[in-house]
Amino acid sequence: MNARPAAERMHVAGYACLGELLRDALVVHKAETVLIEASRKREAGRWTGWEVKLLGERVAARLQDAGVGPGDRVAIVLSNQSKWLISAYGALFAGAVLVPIDHKLTGPEQEALLAHAQPSVVITEFAIWRTWDAAPAGQVWVAEAPKGADVDRWESLPEHGGTFVPRDREDTATIVYSSGTGGTPKGCMLPHRAYLAQLDALLGRFPLAPGDRYFSILPTNHAIDFMVGFVGPFVCGATVVHQRTLRPELLRWTMKRYRITHMAVVPLVLEAFKRAIDEKLDALSGWRRSLADTLIAANARLTERRPRHAVSSRLLKPVHDAFGGELRLLFCGGAYTDRKLAEFFYDLGIPVVIGYGTTEACTVITVNRTDPWRGDSVGDVLPGVEVRIHDADADGVGEVHVRGPTLMSGYLDAPELTEAAFLDGWYRTGDLGHFDAAGHLHLVGRQKDMIVTAGGKNIYPDDVAFAFRGVEAEELTVFAENYLWPERTMQDERLLLVVRGEVTGALLGEIAEKNRRLPDFKRVSGVLRWEEEFPRTASMKLKRHVLADALRAGRTRADVVPL
Amino acid sequence: MILDTLKKLAVQRFGVKAEALAPNDDLFEVLGIDSLQALDLLTDLEDAFDVEIPDYEVQGVNTLGGLAELIEARR
Numbered sequence: 001m002n003a004r005p006a007a008e009r010m011h012v013a014g015y016a017c018l019g020e021l022l023r024d025a026l027v028v029h030k031a032e033t034v035l036i037e038a039s040r041k042r043e044a045g046r047w048t049g050w051e052v053k054l055l056g057e058r059v060a061a062r063l064q065d066a067g068v069g070p071g072d073r074v075a076i077v078l079s080n081q082s083k084w085l086i087s088a089y090g091a092l093f094a095g096a097v098l099v100p101i102d103h104k105l106t107g108p109e110q111e112a113l114l115a116h117a118q119p120s121v122v123i124t125e126f127a128i129w130r131t132w133d134a135a136p137a138g139q140v141w142v143a144e145a146p147k148g149a150d151v152d153r154w155e156s157l158p159e160h161g162g163t164f165v166p167r168d169r170e171d172t173a174t175i176v177y178s179s180g181t182g183g184t185p186k187g188c189m190l191p192h193r194a195y196l197a198q199l200d201a202l203l204g205r206f207p208l209a210p211g212d213r214y215f216s217i218l219p220t221n222h223a224i225d226f227m228v229g230f231v232g233p234f235v236c237g238a239t240v241v242h243q244r245t246l247r248p249e250l251l252r253w254t255m256k257r258y259r260i261t262h263m264a265v266v267p268l269v270l271e272a273f274k275r276a277i278d279e280k281l282d283a284l285s286g287w288r289r290s291l292a293d294t295l296i297a298a299n300a301r302l303t304e305r306r307p308r309h310a311v312s313s314r315l316l317k318p319v320h321d322a323f324g325g326e327l328r329l330l331f332c333g334g335a336y337t338d339r340k341l342a343e344f345f346y347d348l349g350i351p352v353v354i355g356y357g358t359t360e361a362c363t364v365i366t367v368n369r370t371d372p373w374r375g376d377s378v379g380d381v382l383p384g385v386e387v388r389i390h391d392a393d394a395d396g397v398g399e400v401h402v403r404g405p406t407l408m409s410g411y412l413d414a415p416e417l418t419e420a421a422f423l424d425g426w427y428r429t430g431d432l433g434h435f436d437a438a439g440h441l442h443l444v445g446r447q448k449d450m451i452v453t454a455g456g457k458n459i460y461p462d463d464v465a466f467a468f469r470g471v472e473a474e475e476l477t478v479f480a481e482n483y484l485w486p487e488r489t490m491q492d493e494r495l496l497l498v499v500r501g502e503v504t505g506a507l508l509g510e511i512a513e514k515n516r517r518l519p520d521f522k523r524v525s526g527v528l529r530w531e532e533e534f535p536r537t538a539s540m541k542l543k544r545h546v547l548a549d550a551l552r553a554g555r556t557r558a559d560v561v562p563l
Numbered sequence: 564m565i566l567d568t569l570k571k572l573a574v575q576r577f578g579v580k581a582e583a584l585a586p587n588d589d590l591f592e593v594l595g596i597d598s599l600q601a602l603d604l605l606t607d608l609e610d611a612f613d614v615e616i617p618d619y620e621v622q623g624v625n626t627l628g629g630l631a632e633l634i635e636a637r638r
Binding site: 040106127128131245246247248249250268269271272275454455516520 | 592600602618
């Protein structure tokens, strides 16, 4: 079952809003299977374009019965599953603003974002709903609730479909949170035009077609998956595959069962794939191993100019079969991707396309191509997006700024954050980079006070400081080490705990104990002592940049006590 | 009993010494594994004890003792 050529790609740029585009796409692809949900090693369901359209429009009818009108907010807090996409389509069809919230956040974190977004309706599933302390304001529809649970069930949809509500290109389509479990939540208001412009550019470079099967494993609230795991495949009539239990073994099973062709991953998943391949290769006896190495080298030579799936999948059949045999492309983003890791996969005949983006700029700012393939950059600028290097030094390195139709209109209810995020109409990414002669962007470090994990999680030091409340220190806070003392690297980013007062052995012990209880990616790696009172505003809010300046002037990396 | 089997499976999968594992040790720290590898261990446990443990129940569980309790509750 190879991808069939698309009759003609839909004219995305001609649409004014996502609801209308998806509605028409689901009609165009009414007979294609656009959605499959697997639960462990069985198929829980599959839906054609027409079936998704009918179901989604019943969701829209129920939203409209509940009084949801154009511009009203509908939050989705679901794991990656069919109801996510069906509900999202329904909300957009009804003209609502979609507020997708990360299902992997803790209950209290989700509650904080819901309180900020103030949605009229919250759509969630029982396993998530039960972790919330209090019911969020508005209606809450709970999917998959067990018998007897006293909840409003997602499943009780009316039989009729709703009424399509058109939106303007400048109207807000979604509010996507890029951070905010600690400080002020950053809810990026993304207009319809941002998605339409982005989709047009992305599909121009990476066309999808009926018969392509995309495995959606990144949370769909994430900008990448929203685009390549929802809107993109639906518009092209490709299939989105979900697996309810995302574990390495079941991931591989799903890839084989559905002969997945495309996936978007974060570096952490790429490493897990590499481990599985390494184990296989290591298990080979002497001569078989040298044969495998020869074949990998031969494949690398044959695909120097462009990927040749037919050649690679035959030459290295066992490796390709382990991933279903038809995997053609892995998109990797959300965090720093090691060049060697990407090259390992390319040599096996599986191109890893590295890109770079932020939620504030919809999804992608730069992305690589496959002909020829490169693993050393984050790609060149996507059509329609403008990028400049601000305040470049002698090496051409400066802050990456972005402008164009894919940008958000601002952060919800946070004018001061919005103002700080832009400079003369350019969005300041806080990332440091430079362009090479071929127009490819290279990221070399970060200017902002945050770190990104291999799992693609943005960690804000501010949020982490919260976990150390109660230790015997006069004042404390957390900073990213590379923010205090910038260093040209995107690897081994670390967090530091800054403590005012005496740093005793007992205090270190107390800190280490609290540190151990944090998820590994939120742990601090060292303690920095500071004698002076922390600078604060009249309302006692920490002036982080003032303290950071003082620390830069008075301390170096050598002063950090490692934990 | 459950704990012994748990240890055995962790030892098999990650090649550590059984005596290095105490019930209250942080698995991520002692085994030096990431969250995805931990999920593989979970699949081994399900097969060994013939139970299904949804991923969301394991969130925040990072010791062998904690895992043993989960399995006990399911049996």
